[in-house]
Amino acid sequence: MPPEKVRLRIGNLAKAVLVSGQAYQDPKDALNEFVSNAADEYAEAGRRGERITLVLRRKGRHPLIAIHDAGRGMSPDRLRQVAKSLFESSKAGDTRTLGEKAIGILAFQQLGGRCDVVSRAQDSDETWVLRLERGKATANLERERRRPRPEPGTTVYLTDLDPDALRVLTQRKVVDYLRLRRGPALARGDYSIEVVEGRTGEVVTPEKPDGVKLSIPAHQTLWGRLEFALYVAPADGKRRRVAVVGRAGTTIIDDITELEEFAGPPWDSDQVAGQVVFEALQQTAGRRAIFRDREAFPVFVDAVRSVEPLVARTVEQVAREVDEQTADRLSDVVRRVFSRVLKELADIDNPMRSATGSVEGDGGLLVPPGAANGNGTGTHPPRDELPSLDELTSRPPDALPSVPDHSARPDRARGSKLPSIGPDPEPGEARSRFDAEAGVVLYNDRHADYLLVKDSEPALLDYLATLVAKEHVLYNNPRAAAEDMAEEMVRMVVRVRRHLPKRL
Numbered sequence: 001m002p003p004e005k006v007r008l009r010i011g012n013l014a015k016a017v018l019v020s021g022q023a024y025q026d027p028k029d030a031l032n033e034f035v036s037n038a039a040d041e042y043a044e045a046g047r048r049g050e051r052i053t054l055v056l057r058r059k060g061r062h063p064l065i066a067i068h069d070a071g072r073g074m075s076p077d078r079l080r081q082v083a084k085s086l087f088e089s090s091k092a093g094d095t096r097t098l099g100e101k102a103i104g105i106l107a108f109q110q111l112g113g114r115c116d117v118v119s120r121a122q123d124s125d126e127t128w129v130l131r132l133e134r135g136k137a138t139a140n141l142e143r144e145r146r147r148p149r150p151e152p153g154t155t156v157y158l159t160d161l162d163p164d165a166l167r168v169l170t171q172r173k174v175v176d177y178l179r180l181r182r183g184p185a186l187a188r189g190d191y192s193i194e195v196v197e198g199r200t201g202e203v204v205t206p207e208k209p210d211g212v213k214l215s216i217p218a219h220q221t222l223w224g225r226l227e228f229a230l231y232v233a234p235a236d237g238k239r240r241r242v243a244v245v246g247r248a249g250t251t252i253i254d255d256i257t258e259l260e261e262f263a264g265p266p267w268d269s270d271q272v273a274g275q276v277v278f279e280a281l282q283q284t285a286g287r288r289a290i291f292r293d294r295e296a297f298p299v300f301v302d303a304v305r306s307v308e309p310l311v312a313r314t315v316e317q318v319a320r321e322v323d324e325q326t327a328d329r330l331s332d333v334v335r336r337v338f339s340r341v342l343k344e345l346a347d348i349d350n351p352m353r354s355a356t357g358s359v360e361g362d363g364g365l366l367v368p369p370g371a372a373n374g375n376g377t378g379t380h381p382p383r384d385e386l387p388s389l390d391e392l393t394s395r396p397p398d399a400l401p402s403v404p405d406h407s408a409r410p411d412r413a414r415g416s417k418l419p420s421i422g423p424d425p426e427p428g429e430a431r432s433r434f435d436a437e438a439g440v441v442l443y444n445d446r447h448a449d450y451l452l453v454k455d456s457e458p459a460l461l462d463y464l465a466t467l468v469a470k471e472h473v474l475y476n477n478p479r480a481a482a483e484d485m486a487e488e489m490v491r492m493v494v495r496v497r498r499h500l501p502k503r504l
Contacts (some may be wrong), residue, residue: 073121131312
């Protein structure tokens, strides 16, 4: 027996109208539907650079939202068709426009209880209004006498607004939202948008990403061009996102990491911004997700994955350059700090210091160059004649660097040198090591402790200064007992931290 065919029908039309109009994740998404309708009108008319105006009146006894365009307007027959053609959009298949499901007009139910579509056709001097109410399957069409339009175009009035929607739809939030969602079309000059609240109006400008722009050629596909406009910037606490743009230059999703295929590095590093434009992509009914069809979507995924290695390398390169610049700057700060610390310690009795030591490791942390002679004797300079930072950090032209071998050595000049700081090209498990030949404290930029503090300059400065203090004490006291070494280390760190700048 063949299967029975059952024709589908809408059992409760009013409920279907209500549910269709409330399929939006955010009130701003619902408001965006009316902006889309205005933008589509300009696209169908072939008019560029026209203005869409949003008016927010959120206070008073009768709050309302109005969306105004200066397009061709609609005749009574066209308004009647709008009401009768739900789920049958005349825009479907038109790549210039976003509308395709013919349910955008029902989005008012996410915001309020009533929607008035007031319009005047370009070949008429009459203004008509189509009135819709939340959850009702019928609409009223009549002449509009109270709010006649002086010129052709359409204004949508949303009233009986929900308090929760009013709290979300502030001028600032709406402008920021439209900047993200409409940025590509605004940048192309397809149209402009102004958001007015009270006596102030703000024109929505396209977002301008910062950082290094990647040179990525467009991908030619069977479904059209797939273009990349990606920028990589240093991590600075600012959130950066890569938007996915579909048909009519409208952002489908604000952040590519919303797709599970791209939920990890480098896209979630907060260093990559910009957009991926592929007009073959379609939106889901809620307007905040990509339709995963079997044709265009896989092409999009493959193309984005193909550029991931380049993006990842650029992120690493930018991060490395920033780390090096930060290290150079902080190195100068650390050297100035140690200059003050060493001058301070010159006036404090140091049980680990020996003015006559001739064997490396006996002490001599503060012995300036030339203070010791071949017989192991020497004197300390007067307080007002302490060596300068340059003297402490410079190496005599004829002095040859050497690796400590714990042997007797008449010249104790190396005990007073202040090293510079740099990343370790061959990091091991230790946090740092001292390259005596180069006079550099090499820090491990892969160590967990470094990664913990690297994004905060004050914390990083404290960490690097502590490493230099550690290496300074170790190098100058290789034969000291563990207890004495620990005491000297604490003494150095306490004074180093006291001299660290409170602000960078």
